Amino acid sequence: MWQTAVTVKGFLFWHLDNKSYREQQQPPCGVLRLSLEDELFSVNGLPGTLDPARDDSFILDELHGELALTVGSTESPPYETVTIWVMSVEASKDYSEWERRYSIHVSDVCRPVFILPRRRIMLWKGYTLYRYDLSTSKLSVACKMDSMSYQGRRVRSWKNLSMFNLKPYTESLVRPTTG
Numbered sequence: 001m002w003q004t005a006v007t008v009k010g011f012l013f014w015h016l017d018n019k020s021y022r023e024q025q026q027p028p029c030g031v032l033r034l035s036l037e038d039e040l041f042s043v044n045g046l047p048g049t050l051d052p053a054r055d056d057s058f059i060l061d062e063l064h065g066e067l068a069l070t071v072g073s074t075e076s077p078p079y080e081t082v083t084i085w086v087m088s089v090e091a092s093k094d095y096s097e098w099e100r101r102y103s104i105h106v107s108d109v110c111r112p113v114f115i116l117p118r119r120r121i122m123l124w125k126g127y128t129l130y131r132y133d134l135s136t137s138k139l140s141v142a143c144k145m146d147s148m149s150y151q152g153r154r155v156r157s158w159k160n161l162s163m164f165n166l167k168p169y170t171e172s173l174v175r176p177t178t179g
Helices: none
Strands: 006-008 011-015 031-035 041-044 059-063 066-073 080-087 099-106 111-116 120-125 128-133 138-144 149-151 158-160
Touching (some): 059 111
Antiparallel strands (some): 031 041, 066 080, 080 099
C-alpha cells in the first residue's frame, strides 16, 4: 500500500517496500523511521502477531501523539475486525513495543482520525466519517460527504464535491530560517 510519511514527535515513519527485496532470503520487515533531529534512519518491527505476509496491508497514522498501525482481519465474517496497534515514540529509544489498543468490528477497514471523549473514536473511510463507541461497540455515521456540493464562483452555480480527503500534518524536512 502506498502512503505518505506519518509524523510523530519529530520522527517520520514509512512502510518498507519489501517487494524490492524479494531476492533476499530475509527481507527487512517493519516500519522505516527517520529522526528529523539527527537525520538517522532505523527500522521498527511490526506487532508480533501481524502476519509478515501482510506487511504491506496496514495503514500508518498518528493518533493522539502515538504512532498507530491499523490492520484488518477476516476472522469474524461477515464483519471485519480492525485492530489498531499503537507505539509510544520517544527520542531516547530506537525501538518501542507495539501495544494492541483497539479491536473494532466494522464492515470495512477504516482509518482512525482521533480519539473522542467518553471512550469513542472517530474513523474515516471514503466519503464517510464514523463514530465508534468503544463501550457499546456501536458504529454510527457522523458525516457523509458523498452528496455534498458547494457554490461556485457565479451565483446559483452549484457543483458536486468530487473528492473528500483528510490530510494529516506532516512535519517538513526543511527548517524555517530567519532573515
